[in-house]
Amino acid sequence: MQNTKGLALEVRLSAYIDGEVDETERKELEQLVARDDEARLVLEMLKAGNAFGNKAFEEFLHDPVPLSLVRQIKQGPGANPKAERVVTSAPRQAKVRLWPRALAASIALLLIGGSTGFIIGKTGNDGMTPTNVASARTWLDDIADYHRIYSRQTAERLVEVPATDDRIESWLSASVGVNFALPNLIEKGLTFEGARLLVAAGKPVAQLMYKNEDGDVFAICFLKSKPGTADSKMTESMRDDIAMISWQKSGVSYVVVGPSADASLQQLADAVSATI
Structure with missing residues (x-):
């Protein structure tokens, strides 16, 4: 179990979502959310961001490498031998309780504000399989x-x-x-x-x-x-x-x-x- 007392509210609530807090802290956070509108808003945003981030990560893992890129790696001049290994997909693994990753994805969505931020789009590449694109934030x-x-x-x-x-x-x-x-x-x-x-x-x-x-x-x-x-x-x-x-x-x-x-x-x- 994680000890998040004294950390930022976003960190504590992210650990709560992933079940990484003990029973005492869980009850404390639930009481805080029940009486504090701001904490409740942060919790809702983190939950939405967690789901969004997991879905995006899942899609990224299952996107195959374009065939044209595979050929370029294998046949192109000065190709790096280490780059010849191609992974076309990755199996979905059981849920990993790694709340920092969930926090990163969740805070990204929280800060998006509905207009900009973490965007994953599909664009064509010479008729090949689409690739993922994410906008940069500072x-x-x-x-x-x-x-x-x-x-x-x-x-x-x-x-x-x-x-x-x-x-x-x-x-x-x-x-x-x-x-x-x-x-x-x-x-x-x-x-x-x-x-x-x-x-x-x-x-x-x-x-x-x-x-x-x-x-x-x-x-x-x-x-x-x-x-x-x-x-x-x-x-x-x-x-x-x-x-x-x-x-x-x-x-x-x-x-x-x-x-x-x-x-x-x-x-x-x-x-x-x-x-x-």
Whole structure:
């Protein structure tokens, strides 16, 4: 059995779906889902994503390798001998209790939002058997989808840990592997509301949540970059009604998220970069 206490809600509920939690934790999660609308929504999305991911994985395993590709591998110049082994299909195996795989597939669907994300299509290849195609997503797409969900929550549901908890910095630093200083953005008209721990691109992400006087929600998110990632300038991007300014600095990927109608997001990002 997995011990998921203290992990992100998505992780705990994914383990619950796969039956990888003990009886005590199972009852605790069921009680949480019964009283918490947000937890219930996450559970439903994870279940749907689990079914979708398993179906896609099953189809991928049973797709034969195109004959033209087999011939090219065997007859083409400079062919790699190791590539000559061709697998045309794979038998369906008994259910494997590997909840991280289910989590990956489930979170992908949760973050799709019904418009983009994990898409598997069938396209012809010179009249041969179709191949699978999946659209690429970045961690910024994941963050945008999270922000779209959480920014609409009521005050008591907006964050996982409230601003009054003085352990936020140590908790997120240990979880994400990034040391940081909590930005004070009062002069920018933003009040710190609290924090969350997210999962984006398969990595833990820290999310700091702020509100302005009009009730608009802003977020600062960051995760540890891949080793060797160079620093980069700030880049602005849009995801429908959400504006994002992202950059790389000292081995960390940052993004500031806010309403697309806000004209001061660049100044906010400059302030965050200088203080975090």
